[in-house]
Amino acid sequence: MSYFLYGYNGLGNIGDDLMYLSLINSLPNDALKFSNDKQYEMPGGIRCRGFNLLGRIIFSDVFMIIGGNVFSYERKKSYLKLLFFVVVFAVRKISGKKNEIDSVGLDLKEGKFWRAIVLVCLSFVNEISLRDKLSYRYSRRYLKLNKISLKFDRVFRESKFIKGLTCEALAGNMDxxxxxxxxxxxxxxxxxxxxxxxxxxxPNDLSKYKSECKGKMVVFFCQGEEDMSRADLIIANLNLENFKVFNYNFDNLNESLLYMWNAKKVITERYHGAVLAEVFDTKWASVSFTEKLSRVKPDFNKVLL
Structure with missing residues (x-):
């Protein structure tokens, strides 16, 4: 059995790396697992490029999209990306191969043409697992497919696995x-x-955040230089004195989990900040600039799955 796993893991994103690791852990040990080339190598999979990449995409037994913003409009090239997947899914379905989508949300604000292409793309997929209720209701309304489910995000579903990784990190860092x-x-x-x-x-008055952070140890989770520059601006505007700026990469994943384990509260501009707060049963508040994060509500783990 061979799997091609398409996602945004290996690109400096904590949530996508954790989704990938949990998926690898759930697949059979003897299965062949392929993925597209990334900034850094992730364990358990074989990175492909060029004609080998195209061949694996078309001929692997299962092609799976894991999370990410595949169905979100980000720039004009997003249409080309989406049309590429329409062709890939159609060719694979005609040839009897299986297509799966896990932990995605749909961008429903871009317009009718975008939504129409999304629906065409999804019509060629065998199993669809969506991460939010709006995406689920929209898909169920327009697609007559049996295997559309609302399972929330894989990081949330795999909380036991993620807590296991955290316990291993704790055991290795007792001192x-x-x-x-x-x-x-x-x-x-x-x-x-x-x-x-x-x-x-x-989005709110700065005094709100100043009072929230006053006298507290605040760790800013960043994923690249742009995030670090924004963190510096926030620190300067809030006049923080007790803080750290932590820049994530896969090598310090254990440190990320240990910080999350110890945190008493999470303030997040990122979707997976909210999801991981739920995993660790930590109070959280959103600073939302995206519809994706706005769809997540505190205590969504109380919803029956």
Whole structure:
């Protein structure tokens, strides 16, 4: 059995890396697992490029999209990406191969033409697992497919696996546990802020955040230089004195989990900041610049799956 796993893992994104790891853990050990080339290598899969990449996409027994913003409009090229998947899914279905989608949400604000292409694309998929109710209701309304389900995000569903990774990280850092103390984790998203085209640094009055963070140890979770620059602006505007700026990469995944384990509250501009707060049963508040994050409500783990 061979799987081609398409996602945004291996690109410096905590949530997508955790989704990939949990999926690899759930697949048979003897299965062949392929993926597209990334910034860094992820364990358990074989990276492909060029003609080999195209061949694996077409001929693998299962082609699976895991999370990410595949069905979200980000720029004009997003239409080309979506049309590419329409062709891939159609060719694979005609040849008897299986297509699956896991932990995605649908961008329903872009317009009728975009939504029509999304529906055509989804019509060639064998199993669809969606992460939010709006995407689920929309798909069920327009697609007469039996295997559309609402399962929320894979990171949330695999909370036991993620807590297991955290316990392993704790066991390996018993002597350094004090280094990961924090009161608040602030997940920064410069791309979301930039895309929103807002002029204000934060959507609410700065005094709200100043009082929230006063006297607390705040760790800013960043995923690249843009996020780090935004974190510096937030720190300066809130006049914070007790803080750390933590830049994620796969090598420090354990440190990320240890910070999440210790945090008393999460303030998040990122979707997976909210999801991981739910995994660790941590209070959280959103600084939302995206529809994706706005669809998530605190305590969504209380919803029956």
């Amino acid at each position: 350094n546990a004090h280094k990961f103390h924090c009161d608040i984790i602030w997940w920064v998203s410069a791309p979301a802020y930039k895309k929103s085209k807002r002029t204000e640094l934060l």
